[in-house]
Amino acid sequence: MSIEHTILAVLSFWPSTGYNIKSEFEHKAAGLYWGMSYGSIYPKLKKLEEEGFIYAIEQEDEGRKKKMYELTAKGWKEFENWLKIPPSFPIIKDELLMKMSTWHEDMDNEVLISHLLKRKEETSDILKFVQEWPRNGYSYVSKLGCLSIRYAEMKLETEIKWIEESIEALQNNNLPDGQDPHGNTEKLLNRRRRAIGGDKGNCQ
Amino acid sequence: MSIEHTILAVLSFWPSTGYNIKSEFEHKAAGLYWGMSYGSIYPKLKKLEEEGFIYAIEQEDEGRKKKMYELTAKGWKEFENWLKIPPSFPIIKDELLMKMSTWHEDMDNEVLISHLLKRKEETSDILKFVQEWPRNGYSYVSKLGCLSIRYAEMKLETEIKWIEESIEALQNNNLPDGQDPHGNTEKLLNRRRRAIGGDKGNCQ
DNA sequence: TCTAACATGTAAAAAGTTACATGATTCA
DNA sequence: TGAATCATGTAACTTTTTACATGTTAGA
Incomplete structure (x- = not known):
């Protein structure tokens, strides 16, 4: 677009x-x-x-x-x-998600939690805004604009819920199991340690 | 990024x-x-x-x-x-949302509904994929990868719910009220008709 | 034998950002 | 008087895509 x-x-x-x-x-x-x-x-x-x-x-x-x-x-x-013209599928560049999905076990989870907390604040700010804006008495929001804002609202609420769940899981070591039939988690850590060399490998 | x-x-x-x-x-x-x-x-x-x-x-x-x-x-x-490094806030380019929020009353709502239906199909396909992928038995999905996929799942489910609500509202003429203290909806339609000229104005 | 998937790359164009330059007005 | 906001614009740069060019291999 x-x-x-x-x-x-x-x-x-x-x-x-x-x-x-x-x-x-x-x-x-x-x-x-x-x-x-x-x-x-x-x-x-x-x-x-x-x-x-x-x-x-x-x-x-x-x-x-x-x-x-x-x-x-x-x-x-x-x-x-x-x-x-039928709109094309949205383009999303979400660095947090990229980082979280490639985060590995020799990284400090506390740093990831701080990323999640930062995102929660940013998301909450926007959520607050989209909830107040259509009711502030002076801005123009069309009926369909209102429907679009409803989307933002639902999406942001879902995101906050997910962040809270994720932080909870990280803090209580309550993470989902994942799927690793070929022992990739181990392979990854070995490749990394081999590359970095010796036992300087712990990044905390 | x-x-x-x-x-x-x-x-x-x-x-x-x-x-x-x-x-x-x-x-x-x-x-x-x-x-x-x-x-x-x-x-x-x-x-x-x-x-x-x-x-x-x-x-x-x-x-x-x-x-x-x-x-x-x-x-x-x-x-x-x-x-x-703390991730920056995601960049989103959602053409559907841009189109919906600037859709105006001389446009045919049926076209907007077709856009929504197309999006629902695309979203459903991806949802199906993210639900099956972490359980397909052969792909590698780390614990945190799983958490990221959970985000996608929640987000996509929310989106489908919103699409269904929106289509329902459009079809039953059950749209939210919006906020228009200065009569902008009317002003917009007048500006458009003046620009296009005469009564060729109806775009249906 | 033919098609789909695998595989690597370049050149030109398009798209968009950053940094800079400039200046007016409002308000504390 | 000084800072914030309003206001317009350009040049250089970065980023990314599109289109092209080329060739292999597996399998129906």
């Missing part, structure tokens, strides 16, 4: 400046979506304007001078055609 | 070829992580070898000629140092 369509989507809500588009994602993406940098936004706005999807309303009157962008007829059509 | 560290992480499990690393992500990423292309993998393997993090075991004997890569002592250390 392209930044271009994401920009059109934001502009469909209301005319915005480049600065505005960035801040829209800063707090409201709510773990549903990713932000973009000015280095992406401004060149894309320029490009979209040149191609006739959006136009600028230069406002030098009300205090600051800024460029508000609004969709053209062509922009609306492009946006709506994009909406109708 | 870098492709380099992800490659080191995969190699920590067992020595692998470039081809192998890609297939590792093809099926096992399980919605937890993203795949990478050969155009990323092979140059990175070369670079990691040059920098002394991995070394190649060229195997021309057993049938096919291939380059198995294994971690060096330096590679193990780099991998483990990376494991200890």
